[in-house]
Amino acid sequence: MAQLTVAILGTGTIARTHAEALLSLGDERDPGGPGGPGGPAGSGGRGEPAKVVAAADIDADRLREFCSRYGIAECRGGLAGLLRDGPPDLVVVCTPPGAHAGQALSCLRAGASVLVEKPPALSLAELQEMADAERPGGPWLATVFQHRFGSGAQRLRAMIGSGVLGRPLVAVCHTLWFRDQAYFDEPWRGRWETEGGGPTMGHGIHQMDLLAYLLGDWTEVSALARRQARQMETEDLSLAHVTFTSGAVASVVNSVLSPREESYVRFDFERATVELRHRYGYRDDDWQITPVPGHEAAVTAAWAAGEQGVPSGHRAQYAAVLRSLRGRTAPPVTSADALRTMQLVAAIYASAFLGRPVRHRDLAPDAPFYQRMNGSGARW
Numbered sequence: 593m594a595q596l597t598v599a600i601l602g603t604g605t606i607a608r609t610h611a612e613a614l615l616s617l618g619d620e621r622d623p624g625g626p627g628g629p630g631g632p633a634g635s636g637g638r639g640e641p642a643k644v645v646a647a648a649d650i651d652a653d654r655l656r657e658f659c660s661r662y663g664i665a666e667c668r669g670g671l672a673g674l675l676r677d678g679p680p681d682l683v684v685v686c687t688p689p690g691a692h693a694g695q696a697l698s699c700l701r702a703g704a705s706v707l708v709e710k711p712p713a714l715s716l717a718e719l720q721e722m723a724d725a726e727r728p729g730g731p732w733l734a735t736v737f738q739h740r741f742g743s744g745a746q747r748l749r750a751m752i753g754s755g756v757l758g759r760p761l762v763a764v765c766h767t768l769w770f771r772d773q774a775y776f777d778e779p780w781r782g783r784w785e786t787e788g789g790g791p792t793m794g795h796g797i798h799q800m801d802l803l804a805y806l807l808g809d810w811t812e813v814s815a816l817a818r819r820q821a822r823q824m825e826t827e828d829l830s831l832a833h834v835t836f837t838s839g840a841v842a843s844v845v846n847s848v849l850s851p852r853e854e855s856y857v858r859f860d861f862e863r864a865t866v867e868l869r870h871r872y873g874y875r876d877d878d879w880q881i882t883p884v885p886g887h888e889a890a891v892t893a894a895w896a897a898g899e900q901g902v903p904s905g906h907r908a909q910y911a912a913v914l915r916s917l918r919g920r921t922a923p924p925v926t927s928a929d930a931l932r933t934m935q936l937v938a939a940i941y942a943s944a945f946l947g948r949p950v951r952h953r954d955l956a957p958d959a960p961f962y963q964r965m966n967g968s969g970a971r972w
Contacts, residue, residue, distance in 0.1 A: 595642060595643050596642035596643070596681040596682065596914060596917055596918065597642070597643055597645045597680035597681045597682070598614060598642050598643065598644045598645065598680055598681065598682045598683075598684060599644070599645060599646040599647065599648070599674045599680045599682070599683050599684070599704075600644060600646075600647045600648070600658075600664075600683075600684045600686060601647075601648050601649075601671055601674060601683055601684065601685050601686060601687060601695060602648075602649055602685065602686035602687035602688075603647055603648075603649040603651070603654050603655050603657075603658035603659075603686070604649075604654070604686060606686050606709055607647075607658065607684075607686040608658070608661075609906050610684050610686060610906055610910075611644060611658075611661075611662040611664075612662075613905070613906040613907040613910050614642060614644060614910060615662065616907055617642075617907065617910060617911060617914070642681075642682075642914055644662065644664050645664070645665065645666060645680055646664065646665070646666035646667070646668055646673075646674050646680070647659055647662075647664050647666070647667060647668070648667075648668040648669065648670055648671060648673055648674050649669075650669065650670060652669070655667050655668075655669075671695055671698055671699070675698070675699065675702045675704065679699065679702045679703040679704035679731075680704055681704070681705060681917060682704065682705050682706070682707060682913075682917060683699040683704045683705070683706050683707075684706075684707045684708075685699075685706060685707070685708040685709060686709050687709075688780045688786060688787070689709075689711055689713075689714060689780075689786065689787050689788055689793075689794070690714060690780060690785065690786035690787065690788075692708050692709070692711070692712055692713055692714075692718075693712075693713045693714065693718040693719075693721065693722055696708050696712070696713075696722050696725075696733060697721065697722060697725055699731070700722065700725040700726060700731050700733060701725055703731055704731055705730055705731040705732045705733070705734070705917060705923065706722075706731070706732075706733050706734065707734045707735075707736060707913060707923070708733065708734070708735055708736065709735075709736050710735060710736055710737065710794075710797050710798065711788055711789075711793050711794065711797055711934065711937070712733070712735040712930050712934070713788075713934070714784075714785075714787075714788035714964075714965065715788065715938075715962065715963055715964055715965060716931070716934055716935065716938055716955060716961075716962045716963075717957070717962055717963050719927070719930065719931055719934055720931070720957075722927065723927035723928070723931065726922075726927060729920065730917075730920065730922075732922045732923055732926070732927075733926075733927045733930075734913055734922075734923040734924060734925055734926065734927075734930075735925045735927075735929075735930040736906065736909060736925075737797075737798060737801040737802075737805075737909075737925045737929075737930070737933065738798075738873070738904050738905050738906050738908060738909045739798050739799070739801065739802040739873075739874070739904045740801065740802060740805050740904075740909070740924070740925065741902070741904060741905075741908035741909045741911075741912060741924075742873075742874055742875070742876075742902055742903055742904030742905070742908060743876060743898070743899040743900050743901055743902040743903075744868065744874060744875075744876055744878070744879040744904070745802060745805065745806065745904065746898070746899045746902070747879075747895065747898030747899045747900070748806060748859070748866055748879075748898075749805070749806055750898055750899070751894050751895070751898065752806060752861075754894065756863070756890055756891060756894045757861035757862065757863050757864050757866075757891065758861050758862025758863040758864075759838065759839070759840070759861065759862050760806075760807055760836070760838055760840040760859055760860075760861050761839075761840055761841075761860050761861060761862065762840065762841060762842070762859075762860040763803060763807060763840060763841070763842035763843070763857070763858060763859050763860070764842065764843050764856060764857065764858040765796075765799050765800060765802075765803045765842055765843070765844045765845075765856075765857050766799070766843075766844070766845040766847075766854070766855070766856045766857075767791065767795055767796035767798070767799045767800075767845065767846050767847065767855055768845065768847050768850035768852070768853060768854050768855070768856070769791065769795055769847065769848050769850060769853045769855075769871075770848060770849065770850050770851050770853050771791075771795075771822075771848040773822055773823060775848075776822050776823070776824045781824070782822065782824025782825055782826050783824070783825045783826065784825055784826060784964065784965065784966045784970075787826065788965050789826050789827070789937070789941065789965045789966070790817075790824070790826035790827040790828055790829075790830075790846075790848070791827070791828060791829070791830065791846040791847060791848045792817065792827060792830045792846045792937055792940050792941065793826075793937055793965060795846060795848060796830075796844070796845075796846030796847075797933065797937060798855075799855055799857055800844060800846075800933060800936055800937065801925070801933040802857060803834075803842060803844070803857065803936075804932055804933050804936055805929075806859065807836045807838065807840055807842070807859075808836060808837060808838060809836065809837045809932065810834050810835065810836050810837070810935075810936055810939070811835050811836065811837055811951065811952075812834075812835045812949050812950070812951050813832055813833070813834050813835075813936070813939035813940055813942075813943050813949065813950055814832065814833045814943050814948075814949045814950075815830060815831060815832035815833070815844075815939070815940040815941075815943040815944045816830065816831055816832075816943075816944050817829065817830040817940070817941065817944035817945070817970075818830075819972060820849055821849050822848070822849075825970075826966075826970075827944075827970075828847070828848050828849055829845075829846070829847050829848075829849060830844075830845070830846045830847075830940055830941075830944060831843075831844065831845050831846075832844040832845075832939075832940045832943070834936070844940070846940075853871050854869060854870075854871060855868075855869070855870050855871055855872070855874075856868070856869050862884070863883060863884045863887040863890075863891055864881055864882060864883045864884060864887065864891045865881070865882040866879065866880070866881050866882075867879070867880045867881075867882075868880075873903060873904045873905050874903065874904050875903045875904075876900055876901065876903075881895050909924070909925075912924050935952070935955055937965065938955050938961050938962070938965060939952075939954070939955060939961075941961060941965045941966060941967065942954050942955065942959075942961040942967060944971070945961075945966065945967055945969070945970055945971050946967075947971070
């Protein structure tokens with residue numbers, strides 16, 4: 593298979609993370625496995641990297657600097673320029689959230705698969721429209737939820753599947769970050785029309801995606817959201833109680849008011865507690881497992897035998913995305929997977945603003961919270 597071609601739309605800070613992740617995969621070969629480093633950013637594990645053929649941005653100076661830094665030959669002023677000479681295999685969307693849906697739709701309709709930064713869209717309605725533009729043999733839509741791809745998450749998912757941990761009982765999912773007022777003074781931040789929400793949508797979504805990835809479907813959400821300290825349209829804090837189909841319950845907190853920043857995820861199973869403490873990305877050492885007395889041998893052996901050595905991050909997800917595109921299958925995280933996570937986000941907003949528990953029926957296509965994360969309006 594020929595080299596995969598990649599174009600990057602938007603050349604701000606997060607785009608550098610994408611470019612560096614792609615470049616770092618250039619000389620590697622595919623060792624196999626769902627969460628391993630994967631194949632090169634190229635074809636068939638033969639050391640042929642995927643090539644970033646073009647980038648686009650409305651800021652000409654930033655675009656030139658980005659293309660020069662990463663050796664990208666084609667600098668285009670906008671999306672139309674990226675698609676002008678035929679679609680690349682993959683367009684990476686790194687623009688502000690309000691632009692994601694329209695740009696992704698244009699790429700999909702032109703025949704290019706899309707990897708879009710979080711949140712993939714501003715609403716469930718937008719995300720469903722994007723998913724409807726996919727085709728069985730491609731192009732496909734994938735969302736950046738990189739915490740799924742570290743070896744710690746892969747190891748825990750395998751142990752859950754094997755049954756060695758027993759049933760999940762209780763979980764904690766806390767994203768306690770800090771953003772000052774100046775951060776939200778950026779014109780597109782903290783606004784429903786351009787960002788879709790506050791920390792529930794734009795910050796805690798990574799940890800909540802990991803929670804859903806490991807525990808599966810949810811059934812009911814009770815939540816509150818507040819503007820506790822920042823001056824903006826959206827919330828700066830949310831808290832939720834989530835019930836899953838397995839019967840497990842989770843406490844979820846999303847904050848941008850926490851000076852000592854921490855991302856903390858904890859799962860209490862019948863036979864062990866598994867904890868993850870990090871900030872913006874984890875390594876194996878950030879995980880800890882505590883077996884129940886009497887189950888130490890089986891649990892510890894399974895933990896030691898699991899996948900190791902892969903940090904969470906864009907690099908790990910790119911390995912899986914490129915491997916899927918080479919195999920002509922839908923790349924992760926798929927539109928269906930992203931929809932489940934976005935439904936959890938929407939349920940937190942719906943419960944907070946309706947003042948009652950919500951279920952999936954409250955997010956049906958005819959419901960206000962299907963069309964907008966703040967429904968018919970925030971309570972404030």
